[in-house]
Amino acid sequence: MDNSAGSRIAVNFAKRIVVKVGTSTITYENGKINHGNVDKLCRAIADLMNQGKEILLVTSGAIGVGVGYMNLKQRPTEIRDKQALAAVGQCELMNAYTRSFAEYSYMCGQILLTKDDILDRLTKSNITNTIEALIEKKIIPVINENDSVSTAEILHNGTFGDNDTLSADVACLANADLLIILSDIDGLYDDDPHTNPDAKRIPYVEKITQEMVDAAGAPGSKLGTGGMATKISAMKKVMDHGINGVIAQGSTPQILEQILEQENIGTFFAAT
Numbered sequence: 001m002d003n004s005a006g007s008r009i010a011v012n013f014a015k016r017i018v019v020k021v022g023t024s025t026i027t028y029e030n031g032k033i034n035h036g037n038v039d040k041l042c043r044a045i046a047d048l049m050n051q052g053k054e055i056l057l058v059t060s061g062a063i064g065v066g067v068g069y070m071n072l073k074q075r076p077t078e079i080r081d082k083q084a085l086a087a088v089g090q091c092e093l094m095n096a097y098t099r100s101f102a103e104y105s106y107m108c109g110q111i112l113l114t115k116d117d118i119l120d121r122l123t124k125s126n127i128t129n130t131i132e133a134l135i136e137k138k139i140i141p142v143i144n145e146n147d148s149v150s151t152a153e154i155l156h157n158g159t160f161g162d163n164d165t166l167s168a169d170v171a172c173l174a175n176a177d178l179l180i181i182l183s184d185i186d187g188l189y190d191d192d193p194h195t196n197p198d199a200k201r202i203p204y205v206e207k208i209t210q211e212m213v214d215a216a217g218a219p220g221s222k223l224g225t226g227g228m229a230t231k232i233s234a235m236k237k238v239m240d241h242g243i244n245g246v247i248a249q250g251s252t253p254q255i256l257e258q259i260l261e262q263e264n265i266g267t268f269f270a271a272t
Contacts, residue, residue: 031068046104182250
């Protein structure tokens, strides 16, 4: 039985939503911030907030933006140089978000996390309390991986997988109703659409199979660290936690409204 239409209706009733945006959505290939996309994203989120939704934004891009801000042609290989770029890039990133959200009369608050923060029970509780306090005040939490102080994520080329895993962790921590991952590809396919023009989009997933994982493909852009495999893993985590998920094209951030209107775009992952 195809339950896709009925399941997608659930997204319209989602109140607390985690939106994850990848490096490729908010930057150009040279690492410069794509202010047009950032503004569209912030406007879309502001519209959802005006409807009474509670939005948490998980963003990638600190190192990538640092690359662009420092006018480098590629990422450095030394860990300390990457951490320095993350420190610089994060400031630029938050500046862009702060200015864009202010245009729509909203404030945002920065939360930087490492994997250890998620695993430590006390710190985890503090994170949850901070998130709840921001949401109560109608402030949009902007959450990123703390590359400037943690080497684990950089050494493993992004433990959080360009923050795909982080977005799932945040969704579970915040007891979200929906996780939306905006990607450089418009959903899950039965093969890699970058190399196979006949690949078909899978609109609805009730159970993640090993075949789906195998077909997820290779890592993403040169400025990011995530690929479809990490997104599938993130979706499995939230599905098991009773949270619905969507993977959709991030080049047009206003797609958030279309998702909540139950349009057949991207791939919907039904909570178990």
